[in-house]
Amino acid sequence: MFWVRLQRVVRSGWINFRRNRLVSYAAILVTTITLSVATAILLFQAVLTSAITQVQNKVDIAVYFTVDAPEDSILALKSTLEKLPEVANVQYTSADQQVLDFRDRHADDYLTLEALDELGDNPFGGSLLIKAKDSTQYEAIAQVLQGDSQVARDNAQIIDRINYSQNKLIIDRLNTLIRDARTVGLGITAVLALISIVIVFTTVRLTIYVAREEIGIMRLVGASSGYVRAPFLVEGILYGFFAFVIATALFLPLTYVIGVRATDILGFNLYTYYTTHFLSIGGLVLLVGIFLGWLSSFLAVHRYLNV
Amino acid sequence: MIKFVNVSKVYPNGSVALEDINLEITTAEFVTIIGPSGAGKTTLTKLVLAEETPTEGTVLFENIDVASFNRDEKTQLRRRIGTVFQEFRLLGSKTAYENIAFAMEAAGKTDDEIVSDVPHVLQLVDLQDRMFHFPGQLSGGEKQRLAIARAIINQPEVLIADEPTGNLDEASTKEVIHILKKINDLGTTVILTTHDPLLIHAVGKRLVSMEKGRIASDEERKIKV
Numbered sequence: 001m002f003w004v005r006l007q008r009v010v011r012s013g014w015i016n017f018r019r020n021r022l023v024s025y026a027a028i029l030v031t032t033i034t035l036s037v038a039t040a041i042l043l044f045q046a047v048l049t050s051a052i053t054q055v056q057n058k059v060d061i062a063v064y065f066t067v068d069a070p071e072d073s074i075l076a077l078k079s080t081l082e083k084l085p086e087v088a089n090v091q092y093t094s095a096d097q098q099v100l101d102f103r104d105r106h107a108d109d110y111l112t113l114e115a116l117d118e119l120g121d122n123p124f125g126g127s128l129l130i131k132a133k134d135s136t137q138y139e140a141i142a143q144v145l146q147g148d149s150q151v152a153r154d155n156a157q158i159i160d161r162i163n164y165s166q167n168k169l170i171i172d173r174l175n176t177l178i179r180d181a182r183t184v185g186l187g188i189t190a191v192l193a194l195i196s197i198v199i200v201f202t203t204v205r206l207t208i209y210v211a212r213e214e215i216g217i218m219r220l221v222g223a224s225s226g227y228v229r230a231p232f233l234v235e236g237i238l239y240g241f242f243a244f245v246i247a248t249a250l251f252l253p254l255t256y257v258i259g260v261r262a263t264d265i266l267g268f269n270l271y272t273y274y275t276t277h278f279l280s281i282g283g284l285v286l287l288v289g290i291f292l293g294w295l296s297s298f299l300a301v302h303r304y305l306n307v
Numbered sequence: 308m309i310k311f312v313n314v315s316k317v318y319p320n321g322s323v324a325l326e327d328i329n330l331e332i333t334t335a336e337f338v339t340i341i342g343p344s345g346a347g348k349t350t351l352t353k354l355v356l357a358e359e360t361p362t363e364g365t366v367l368f369e370n371i372d373v374a375s376f377n378r379d380e381k382t383q384l385r386r387r388i389g390t391v392f393q394e395f396r397l398l399g400s401k402t403a404y405e406n407i408a409f410a411m412e413a414a415g416k417t418d419d420e421i422v423s424d425v426p427h428v429l430q431l432v433d434l435q436d437r438m439f440h441f442p443g444q445l446s447g448g449e450k451q452r453l454a455i456a457r458a459i460i461n462q463p464e465v466l467i468a469d470e471p472t473g474n475l476d477e478a479s480t481k482e483v484i485h486i487l488k489k490i491n492d493l494g495t496t497v498i499l500t501t502h503d504p505l506l507i508h509a510v511g512k513r514l515v516s517m518e519k520g521r522i523a524s525d526e527e528r529k530i531k532v
Contacts, residue, residue, distance in 0.1 A: 001415070004417070004418065005412075008412055016400060019400055020400065211400070213396075214398050214399065214400065217396045217397070217398060218398070218409070218413070219381075219382075219385070220356065220358065220385060220390060220396070221385065221390070221409070221410045221413060221457065222382055222383075222385040222386035222410065222413050222414055222461070223382070223409070223410075223412075223413035224378075224379065224382045224413070225378055225382075227412075227413055305378075
């Protein structure tokens with residue numbers, strides 16, 4: 001009997017959906033706007049994360065070693081640092097590579113290169129370039145290298161200088177910027193989501209207000225509350241589903257155009273991101289649409305069931 | 308079967324719809340309740356259907372207080388009572404066939420029963436040619452016949468017809484009277500409310516007269532039904 005009732009409810013919901021076309025179109029349109037906002041928010045978060053990652057990648061801590069620092073000691077420190085939970089990776093540049101890099105950078109500067117040649121010996125020591133997993137963790141890494149830790153004491157003789165203090169201001173500003181960007185992003189997301197949800201609720205309530213008399217009649221002819229409510233829930237789910245289809249049909253070409261024109265600015269191809277993450281973004285948006293339609297219908301019908 | 312014991316109903320706006328009503332309706336009776344507009348006839352039917360609750364007193368259906376019913380019990384009660392209203396109360400978004408099928412589906416009837424019974428009952432009320440018409444496409448008489456068909460499709464024990472001919476012409480009224488009599492002959496209790504003189508003289512052995520929320524008279528008549 002359950003399957004028979006389910007079949008009847010789905011059929012009835014589908015028939016109502018088709019017959020009340022204008023009302024259905026209005027509800028789908030509003031839900032489409034909501035789901036478009038949801039999709040835009042998800043893509044905006046991706047753009048924001050990409051921008052933050054790009055900036056974060058430009059920040060690091062460089063440890064410069066004395067000229068006579070043994071390579072084994074530097075590599076041992078590298079190995080120690082790599083084991084720190086805050087560290088993403090450590091890149092070693094030998095003293096020989098440093099001088100080659102210096103020559104490359106000053107290839108057109110004859111005087112500087114001549115001065116280097118006159119020195120005879122390599123004036124550069126090796127260096128380690130440390131990337132943290134998160135920009136807020138640089139201070140903790142710097143503490144390990146500069147503070148009162150065992151690592152700092154063991155390596156005090158070979159470390160010439162650490163550039164953290166020079167970068168500290170930039171890193172701090174970056175952390176504030178990232179925090180603010182995330183807070184503002186979340187705030188905008190919350191406000192837009194709330195507005196959209198209220199609009200969908202109101203529209204679906206209006207569609208059901210039109211049918212309030214029929215709801216009462218259904219109760220009076222002996223239909224249970226669940227049986228009266230169910231087709232409206234199916235209609236709500238259909239609004240969400242079709243709104244998802246339309247929102248997807250809008251965002252595929254839109255992200256394609258943005259992907260073609262703004263990949264350099266964004267740092268990644270938005271279309272590729274959207275299509276490769278379609279299961280998660282589309283799935284989430286579909287669930288949001290179906291849930292919104294279902295919940296709006298559920299609450300709206302509930303008001304008129306007390307007959 | 309249905310019993311009103313000292314029933315009063317006062318609406319929230321203060322209007323007194325019923326005052327100290329005592330009435331008993333037995334199985335297979337045909338009771339005609341007459342009275343002018345505002346006499347309390349419709350409120351009486353609403354109390355039986357648990358659409359309203361009495362302010363005082365009790366309405367019993369088979370000795371159970373209707374006001375004590377929860378939502379599910381109200382649903383079960385309404386499956387045992389067919390209702391026909393003056394304003395038809397048909398489902399405007401469903402065809403004639405679907406209106407009746409809905410009542411059957413709600414009562415848990417199988418698809419086979421629906422497919423066989425709906426055309427049959429539509430034929431009984433002479434609407435077989437209007438099966439796939441929407442209520443908006445039917446005349447007043449056709450709408451009321453459809454409402455009757457819906458009310459009787461689940462073979463209810465009681466049929467309440469609240470001013471069923473209020474919006475009908477004379478020919479349609481006679482058709483409705485004829486159908487109601489047939490339903491009563493088959494053993495269904497019929498409660499008819501009306502202020503239509505044609506109906507008052509044509510049907511119902513028992514005539515209950517109401518005035519200003521009270522029962523003015525309750526008499527058995529010797530008329531040919």
